[in-house]
Amino acid sequence: MHVQIQPDPVQKLTRMGDVTLYEPAGDTPHAERVSKRVPRQGPDLADCISHVQTPKGSKAVLKTMVTTACEKNCYYCPFRAGRGQMERLTFKPDELAKVFDDMQRAKLVDGLFLSSGIIKGGITTQDKIIDTVEIIRRKYQYRGYVHLKIMPGAEHDQIYRAMQIADRVSINLEGPTSERLQALAPKKDFNDELVKMLQWAGEIKRSTPYRLASLVTQFVVGAVGDTDLELLSTSERLYRQIGLARAYYSAFNPVTHTPFENIAAVNPQREFRLYQSSFLLRDYGWDVEDLPFVDQGNLRLDVDPKRAWADQNLRQAPVDLVHADREALLRVPGIGPQSADAILKARRSGTLRDLADLRKLGIRAPEHSAPYVLFDGRRPPQQLPLFG
Numbered sequence: 001m002h003v004q005i006q007p008d009p010v011q012k013l014t015r016m017g018d019v020t021l022y023e024p025a026g027d028t029p030h031a032e033r034v035s036k037r038v039p040r041q042g043p044d045l046a047d048c049i050s051h052v053q054t055p056k057g058s059k060a061v062l063k064t065m066v067t068t069a070c071e072k073n074c075y076y077c078p079f080r081a082g083r084g085q086m087e088r089l090t091f092k093p094d095e096l097a098k099v100f101d102d103m104q105r106a107k108l109v110d111g112l113f114l115s116s117g118i119i120k121g122g123i124t125t126q127d128k129i130i131d132t133v134e135i136i137r138r139k140y141q142y143r144g145y146v147h148l149k150i151m152p153g154a155e156h157d158q159i160y161r162a163m164q165i166a167d168r169v170s171i172n173l174e175g176p177t178s179e180r181l182q183a184l185a186p187k188k189d190f191n192d193e194l195v196k197m198l199q200w201a202g203e204i205k206r207s208t209p210y211r212l213a214s215l216v217t218q219f220v221v222g223a224v225g226d227t228d229l230e231l232l233s234t235s236e237r238l239y240r241q242i243g244l245a246r247a248y249y250s251a252f253n254p255v256t257h258t259p260f261e262n263i264a265a266v267n268p269q270r271e272f273r274l275y276q277s278s279f280l281l282r283d284y285g286w287d288v289e290d291l292p293f294v295d296q297g298n299l300r301l302d303v304d305p306k307r308a309w310a311d312q313n314l315r316q317a318p319v320d321l322v323h324a325d326r327e328a329l330l331r332v333p334g335i336g337p338q339s340a341d342a343i344l345k346a347r348r349s350g351t352l353r354d355l356a357d358l359r360k361l362g363i364r365a366p367e368h369s370a371p372y373v374l375f376d377g378r379r380p381p382q383q384l385p386l387f388g
Contacts, residue, residue, distance in 0.1 A: 009099035010045065012089045013064060017047040019079075020063040022250045023170075023218065025113035025147050026052025029248060030272070049109055055167060055214065056145045061111035062100055066091055066128050070117030072152075074174075074185035075259040076223050076252060079117045085257050090119075093128055097135035104142060111145035112136070115170075122153030130158060133165050148213075152188050156200050163204060163212040168245070171197050172218040176230040183224035202242025214245035221274065222266035223252040229288070229297035231274060236281045236288045246282065249274040273299045280306060283337060284330045307333045314372040321352050322376040334369040338362075355380050 007015060050063050067090040070079045078086055096114075103109045114132060118125050129148055136142045147168040150159055162169050171194065175181030178190035188194065201215050217238060219231055231249065238244040251271040254261050277299060280286040292308040294300055300308055310333050319328050321343055329340040342361040346352060353375055358366035370380050 007089070009091065009095045012091060013048050013062075013099060014045050015087060016064060016068060016089055017044075018063075019065050019068060020113060020115055022253070023063070023113070023115055023149075024052075024248045024250070025050055025061050025063055025111075026054050026059075027246070028053045029250075029275075030268070045108075050113070052111070054111060054145050054147075056111075059111040059145055060109045061113050061145065061147075062103060062109045063113040064091075064096070064115075066093075066096065066114065066116035066125065066132065067119055068117055069119050071120075072118050072185065072187050074188070076184060076220060076255065077258065078255045080258060083257050091132075093131035094135055096132050097140065100136060101140040101142065104140075104144070111147075113147045115149040116151065118151055122151035123155055123158065126151045126154040126158045126162070130161055130165070133162075137165055150197060150201075152193050152197075154197060156204075159197060159201050160204050163201065163215075166213040168216060169201065169213045170216050170218060170248075171201060173198070173234065174218065174220050175224065176219060176226055176234040180224050180226045180230065184220055198238065198242055198244075202244075205243060215243065216246050216248060217244060218248040218250060221249050221251050221271055223260055223263055227297035228270070228274060228277070228299045229291075229293050232277050232281065232291060233288050235278050239282050247278050249278070267301060269301045270299075273301060273305060277305045285327055304333075306331075310372045318372050318374045318379070320374040320377065321358075322347065322374075332369050332372050334363060334365055351376075 048062055048064055050061050052059060052061050054061070067088070068079055068086060069088040069090060070077070071081050073081045100109070100112055112133070114129055116125050116129055129151070133146055133148065136146070146166045147170065148162050148166040150162060150169055150171045159169070173181065173190070173194050174188070175184050175190065181188060181190040181194070198215070198217065205212050205215065219226075221231065235244070235247040238247065249271045251266040251268050252260075252263065253265045254263050277291050280291070281288065290309065291299065291305055292312060299305055310331065314331065319332050321329070326340050326344060329335050329343055330337065335343070339361065342363075343352065346357070346361055352358070355366040355370060358369065363369070373380065
């Protein structure tokens with residue numbers, strides 16, 4: 001008689017491996033993926049651990065899933081229903097909570113990123129995610145960093161509870177418009193499911209007097225003709241209307257034995273430019289109309305968007321650092337929010353005369369700002385290129 005031996009929780013984690021490679025858990029998503037490219041001889045528990053930057057500092061985070069089974073058929077996803085090449089493994093909430101506690105006590109991890117495939121609907125799956133973290137918080141008294149995924153179709157009260165017990169929650173739109181999502185994931189509803197959940201989360205956060213989890217979303221970039229203008233327009237609305245903490249952009253990479261396996265991978269530089277532009281919208285007070293789109297609504301890959309804008313607008317009308325307001329200072333390449341504040345403070349106590357004064361304020365490469373600024377009406381000296 002053949003007896004099938006079920007893997008123990010550590011074996012499950014090891015066999016799952018890096019199942020969340022393209023789902024960022026922290027604030028430096030590119031670094032998360034790069035750190036996982038070290039070749040190994042075979043499955044290793046370390047594949048489940050990512051060293052990420054979180055709002056609570058740099059942490060080793062267990063990134064895993066409640067189940068790798070899924071009833072959805074998203075065209076790009078390795079976990080899509082019917083894809084036989086994916087091993088289907090499932091945790092019960094108590095066993096996943098226990099293995100996390102063991103790893104945390106062994107100082108292998110100090111954080112959790114928990115996602116899941118969807119089985120028996122989003123509500124049932126969300127309950128399992130919440131139950132897992134409830135055990136971690138209550139039974140094991142863990143007070144550290146937790147980032148939870150919200151499943152499509154989750155209920156209002158589930159989102160509220162997830163925001164109470166986590167530090168960050170993700171409600172992933174995947175596509176920037178209803179039409180783009182339909183082309184990516186035909187069983188998901190953009191407006192009545194995903195956008196509605198984001199709106200609920202924003203309302204919950206605004207109406208609750210105590211601290212709740214921050215809110216993020218993620219887009220799959222480039223698989224179905226989406227443009228940077230579409231992605232950043234949707235991101236801007238979410239920043240303004242619901243208080244989104246950040247948008248993640250995941251450059252599409254084809255997965256074998258999916259409907260999109262023959263679509264070319266997207267240049268990672270596009271993902272990088274989207275992040276730069278997203279921060280201009282979130283942290284620098286830019287509007288999406290300010291961004292220097294070319295080529296039917298996409299950004300240039302060869303230059304960062306702030307410098308591209310400055311080349312068009314500031315070379316002939318430079319910003320006078322002695323007189324400009326904060327908003328104008330933030331338009332200058334090389335000057336961020338902290339640098340702008342340092343310039344304003346320095347002006348109250350003295351005079352800014354040259355690039356050396358900027359360096360004294362902690363601006364690391366003031367020469368990058370030189371083509372775009374004045375000092376009380378005077379252009380700073382610039383080093384001429386060695387070759388014409």
